Amino acid sequence: MDYLYLFFMILKMGFLVAWIYALLRVLDLKAWWQKLLGLLACFGVIQLLFSLQFGEFQIFSAFDQGLVYQAVTMAMIALGLNLIYGFNGQFSLAQWGFYGVGAYCSADITWRWMNGDARGLIVVGVGVILTGVLYFIVARLLARKRGVPVLSAFTFYVLATVAAGFVAVMAGKWLAPAFTGLLGTVAAPGLLNGTLGRYAVFTISVLFAGAFAAEMSFLVGLPILTLGSDYFGIATLGFSIVLQTLMINSDTILPFPEMKGGRGMIGVPKLINQDTWAFAFIFLVAIIAIMRNLIRSSTGRTVMAVREDEVASKAMGVDVAGTKLLAFVVGSLFAGVGGAIYAHWAGFLSPNTFSFLKGFDPLIIVVFGGLGSITGTLAASFGWIFFLEGFLRVLLGKLGTEAPTWRFVLYPITLLLVMLLRPQGLLGSVEWGFVKARRARRVPPTGSAPPTGGEPAATEPAKGGS
């Protein structure tokens, strides 16, 4: 029985890694209709495995589905961290905190909506959009004046944030009553509070949660990214602890009684479930695509240049501070989106989930999968969740009630072994399909190009020698 379970678990994990391979190949297809069909197939296979039920037996049980959803959110967080740490070289421990911010932010929006209160959506929406616009204006104004110290710039951004926040709260106060009738109550949901309305609000809330985390990371990153790598790590750790403290006291020092502080937020609508794999899938694909398109571009090359050598990057005309900030903000955006998906799958948020100690998990995954490897991060996210939760927890649980404690002995030993045997990470810098770096296209040796290109090279020694 246990062997059978183990066998099926390995099969499922293998299948999911193969699925990632297929997904990356599909995204690499040329024609748009091929891509669309391929994506539909990738989506359909998993949805089918979730939905198919033969009497009692289900190929992917509710537990397995949970693992898949956890792996997807972990992949989003870890991809973001890989951008910050693996590609940009900034050791950040704040990723987990931004994940929590995203989770609480979107959960609050949908929870309030479901309970007949539109204020969450209005305040966050107006706040996020207005803050974004103001940041853009401030950045434009600051760019005109050369040599503005970081802390002065920071002050302007803080003022912009406060102004946007004030307007957002006011907008919430004035606009929310208009929605009361349309939303109804939990017992008697209104027009906009049906399934469709809730999913629409959920989708918007995922985007807002990502933007919220991104803007917060911008504000925090601006001053602390001037610190050197190790000091930056400590600063982000501190910020992570600040965020968790705020979550624990969200009902006392923050005005959010529905978050219930340290007791945990209950009643978040479980909108991500057996039937709604599409949402997680679309956001995952979007994040993979954004990540890859960012990395394989001129901006992406500067992101990696900063990791390689900051001084040389400056000497090459790369705006090092700006590049670091960009990677940090985009990485946090991914974490925020991941948090939003997680919140609506779990239905319950506890500040313990977002403890900074757990924040080492995505770090382990990124290093485990290979720093600077998108494929590695994706595969490691799935592998890690299945190994830790699927194998160890369940298998050890069958050995006795105390046995699962050994999980955190076996798991670190596995990590040690992998790091000793494969220090570059499981996949190293191997990339599959879509995310692979293209080799340089040779200039074809035909036409009139070679004489102009080749001649100076040929005359070089002669010219220099004369």
Place this chain on the structure above:
Amino acid sequence: MGGASATGPILEVSGLTKFFGGLCAVNDFGLELPRGALWGLIGPNGAGKTTVFNLVTGLYPASAGEVKFEGERISGLVSHEITRLGVARTFQNIRLFSNLSVLDNVRIAYHPHAGYSLAESILRTGRFTARERELTDQALEFLSIFKLDGIADEIAKNLPYGEQRRVEIARALACDPRLLLLDEPAAGMNPREIVQLMELIHFIRDRFKLSILLIEHQMRVVMGICERITVMDFGEVIARGTPREIQDDPKVIEAYLGKGVANRAAG
């Protein structure tokens, strides 16, 4: 700018001073670099030559003094802004982006003129694809000038030392500078590589119409290619002139060439 700067000196440095705590690394440094010059900056170890480079390129803020590039004040600007104005440099200890390919090393220098926005690269618009192809072709053609196109896909750290130097110089030139600062380009090179390097420096000056300021310890290189030389010792300029004048300057011989190097350099 305009007419006045087109004929005036490309780089004017006056009263440049840098303190590290109580230590005066550079004191009242002055230099007027004419357009198209190949100018040497020499001096014993710790004389402050590299510090001058770091001050000119904005890596360090100056304690006092002024740097003008093409008549425009650049002291106080951020390093990458100075590069974008047209000042490029290489480093004493090679600073390539070692885990990236040779091609990427060069393409990073093109970033300020990439010609597409971040949003366009994320959406993979037509302009992105077209510009990216142009950048790659441009980079490959550029590398072929230095006969480096054959190793465009090599990871920079896997290259032999001499080639890394060439890639670094090529990368600096890809920034499209009008002033190139070379910090000990011949360091660690064997005699054959040094001859090639001297040819290369002449070649790039003529081909790219550059002004070059060069720090060098190898007297062969300095005396062989520099038209004029500034000599520093303990942060101060002690002499300037043509190689011949420098060789005969008693202060220089005392500070630098007197330590047994003089005979070799003169020969």
